[in-house]
Amino acid sequence: MTCHMSCLIHRLSATAAVLLLSAACGGSSAPVVDGLPSGNPPGATAPVLTRTIVLQGLSEPWDIAFAADGSMFFTEKCRGLSVRHPDGTVTRLFGTSGSALVAPDLACLGQSGMHGVALDPAFATNRTLYVYMLSTLQTAPRTNRVVRLVVNGGYTSASNRTDIVTDIPFKDASNAVGAAGAHSGGRIRFGPDGFLYVTTGDNHNQTLPQSPTLLGGKVLRITTTGAAAPGNAPPPGFDTRIFTYGHRNVQGITFRPGTGQPFISEHGPNHSDEVTPLVNGGNGGWDPRDRPALSCPGGYCGYAGNASTMPMTDVTRFPNAMRPSWSNNGNSQGMGPAVFLVGGQWGAWNGRLAVGIMSASRFMILEIDAAGVATNVVQASLPSARYRALTLGPDGNLYVATDAGEIWRVTPTT
Numbered sequence: 001m002t003c004h005m006s007c008l009i010h011r012l013s014a015t016a017a018v019l020l021l022s023a024a025c026g027g028s029s030a031p032v033v034d035g036l037p038s039g040n041p042p043g044a045t046a047p048v049l050t051r052t053i054v055l056q057g058l059s060e061p062w063d064i065a066f067a068a069d070g071s072m073f074f075t076e077k078c079r080g081l082s083v084r085h086p087d088g089t090v091t092r093l094f095g096t097s098g099s100a101l102v103a104p105d106l107a108c109l110g111q112s113g114m115h116g117v118a119l120d121p122a123f124a125t126n127r128t129l130y131v132y133m134l135s136t137l138q139t140a141p142r143t144n145r146v147v148r149l150v151v152n153g154g155y156t157s158a159s160n161r162t163d164i165v166t167d168i169p170f171k172d173a174s175n176a177v178g179a180a181g182a183h184s185g186g187r188i189r190f191g192p193d194g195f196l197y198v199t200t201g202d203n204h205n206q207t208l209p210q211s212p213t214l215l216g217g218k219v220l221r222i223t224t225t226g227a228a229a230p231g232n233a234p235p236p237g238f239d240t241r242i243f244t245y246g247h248r249n250v251q252g253i254t255f256r257p258g259t260g261q262p263f264i265s266e267h268g269p270n271h272s273d274e275v276t277p278l279v280n281g282g283n284g285g286w287d288p289r290d291r292p293a294l295s296c297p298g299g300y301c302g303y304a305g306n307a308s309t310m311p312m313t314d315v316t317r318f319p320n321a322m323r324p325s326w327s328n329n330g331n332s333q334g335m336g337p338a339v340f341l342v343g344g345q346w347g348a349w350n351g352r353l354a355v356g357i358m359s360a361s362r363f364m365i366l367e368i369d370a371a372g373v374a375t376n377v378v379q380a381s382l383p384s385a386r387y388r389a390l391t392l393g394p395d396g397n398l399y400v401a402t403d404a405g406e407i408w409r410v411t412p413t414t
């Protein structure tokens with residue numbers, strides 16, 4: 001399944017078409033100086049992108065993480081965690097049979113399975129990393145977990161498995177609104193504060209997003225042992241691992257250069273995908289509980305209304321809800337991962353937010369002002385694909401995983 005970098009190269013124009021600004025933006029499209037540390041030089045232009053297929057023939061790759069030496073970890077939803085060595089060979093480290101360390105409890109059902117992967121900030125010395133996975137260790141109901149592992153110096157074995165979060169809800173059975181396994185979230189990333197952020201989903205369960213104690217529909221912020229990060233400020237009575245709540249199915253989390261503020265990307269139902277800057281203790285305003293004005297199969301109203309009657313950010317019920325930077329102009333197009341682009345090699349896109357769209361199969365670049373509002377949204381000229389993972393490599397390039405089983409290297413030149 002390994003494809004050397006020379007096997008397929010497409011040189012693509014990044015000339016981008018300006019799309020409609022979101023109704024949620026309401027701002028001007030004037031350039032904004034947003035205090036990014038590297039700044040964009042006057043006259044910076046959008047980069048030209050060169051796409052190289054790094055791996056192909058994978059089984060639903062879900063996330064990517066790099067060590068500083070260029071070793072590339074990646075997950076496959078139904079197989080587990082592997083690493084691509086700098087010479088291009090691949091070792092299966094943790095997961096189903098054939099992995100160096102087998103996880104007999106790894107389950108794969110619907111949208112769920114092995115999802116996010118993140119390396120410890122001290123990986124170079126402690127060789128520790130983390131994955132998010134569906135586990136059968138708790139049989140009724142099964143749960144999503146965050147699992148900590150240690151990888152040996154040669155990247156050929158994994159050991160010291162410790163499950164640091166074991167109680168993230170999972171949709172164990174189909175119901176009136178969809179299949180089992182839906183809405184598990186699953187992106188994990190270390191923030192610049194050194195804590196691990198874990199995104200979860202609502203499981204098609206009406207009670208989860210606003211629940212103070214159940215961890216679905218949340219962003220967690222935890223230590224490397226799974227404890228609540230000091231400083232988390234959810235409302236009184238909440239599980240203190242909760243950083244923000246009131247989410248639907250958070251697929252991406254990334255940290256703004258210069259400020260460190262986390263931004264998430266989130267699926268909408270039949271409307272309104274959202275990018276949202278997070279505030280510690282904040283409510284994302286998603287509340288799919290039953291209500292008299294709507295007919296809601298199974299009590300889950302998430303699909304029953306529209307952007308007015310079942311908003312992704314319900315400012316009527318929750319006046320202080322965190323406002324999105326951008327919503328998908330009233331549509332849901334399957335918003336997937338997001339990452340801030342960093343470095344002068346990105347030209348005018350340095351500091352902008354890249355967002356992968358899955359069902360609409362496109363790749364978006366958002367310029368976001370100092371207040372967190374998207375002021376300019378363009379579509380990059382990359383091929384149509386279901387963009388599942390976006391990760392910056394230590395080489396300054398962007399790495400992309402697609403549901404078609406490929407991992408791309410996207411190299412910018414200006």
Ligand SMILES: [Ca+2]
Pocket residue numbers: 246274276284285286312313314322324
């Ligand atoms: Ca929201």
